[in-house]
Amino acid sequence: MYQTFRQDGSDRQIRVQGSGSVKVKPDTAVVQLGVVTEGADLTTVQDENAAVTSMVKNQLMAAGVEETDIQTSDYSVFPQYDYVDGKQVFRGYQVSHMLTVTVNDIEQTGAVIDAAVQSGANRVTNIEFTVSQSYYYYQKALQIALGQALATAQTIANTMNVRLEQKPVRVVEEKSPDVSPLQPYAKTQMLSESAVPIEPGMMEITARVDVWFPFYP
Known part of the structure; x- marks a missing residue:
C-alpha cells in the first residue's frame, strides 16, 4: 500500500x-508441562505432587536440560466438588505444578518430553518454537x-x-x-504415554x- x-x-x-x-x-523449543495430582487430603496431595515434580526435574536434567532452563510457571490448588441430588459435595483437592522448560537443542525436544512423561509429568499445555538469534x-x-x-x-x-x-x-x-511459525504446532492436554516425535517446521x-x-x- x-x-x-x-x-x-x-x-x-x-x-x-x-x-x-x-x-x-527454529533452534529452541519452550515447553509448558507439569504434574497434576488429586486426592482427599491436601497435605498428602501436595507432598505427592512435590515428589513427582522433583523426579520430573531430575529426569529433565538427566536428559540434558540445564537447571536454569527449568522454571515454575504456575502452582495452583483447587478444591474439587461433585453434585449429588443438586447439592455440592466436597470430593478433594487438585494440585497443579506447571513448569516452563527451555530446550536449546531442538532435536531433543521429543526426547525431553518423553523423559518428563516417563518420570510422572501428565500434562503438556504448549510447545513453542523460537529462534535464539x-x-x-x-x-x-x-x-x-x-x-x-x-x-x-x-x-x-x-x-x-x-x-x-x-x-x-x-x-x-x-x-x-x-x-x-509457518505451521503452528497444535496444543495438547493430558498425556498418558510417550510423546510423539516433534516437528518444528519453519518460522x-x-x-x-x-x-x-x-x-x-
Whole structure:
C-alpha cells in the first residue's frame, strides 16, 4: 500500500510501505508441562505432587536440560466438588505444578518430553518454537523491507516522470519483529504415554516499514 502527497509547492514526498520476510528453522523449543495430582487430603496431595515434580526435574536434567532452563510457571490448588441430588459435595483437592522448560537443542525436544512423561509429568499445555538469534534474521528482513520500499517509490517516480531522491526523509519501523511459525504446532492436554516425535517446521520473521522519499519535477 502506498500514497503520494504534496505538502506545498516545494515539499513533495512519496510515502510507501515495505515488508520483508526471512524463513528460518527454529533452534529452541519452550515447553509448558507439569504434574497434576488429586486426592482427599491436601497435605498428602501436595507432598505427592512435590515428589513427582522433583523426579520430573531430575529426569529433565538427566536428559540434558540445564537447571536454569527449568522454571515454575504456575502452582495452583483447587478444591474439587461433585453434585449429588443438586447439592455440592466436597470430593478433594487438585494440585497443579506447571513448569516452563527451555530446550536449546531442538532435536531433543521429543526426547525431553518423553523423559518428563516417563518420570510422572501428565500434562503438556504448549510447545513453542523460537529462534535464539531472531534479531540477526530480523535485520535481514528489515533490509528486504527497505529495499522493497525504495523499489516501489522508484516505480512510482518513473511512472510520474519525476526524479526521486533515494535518501528518505522519514522511516517508521514497526516496534517489534513479527515472528510466526509457518505451521503452528497444535496444543495438547493430558498425556498418558510417550510423546510423539516433534516437528518444528519453519518460522517466518517479518519486518515492516513506512518510508517517505522526496521527489522533484
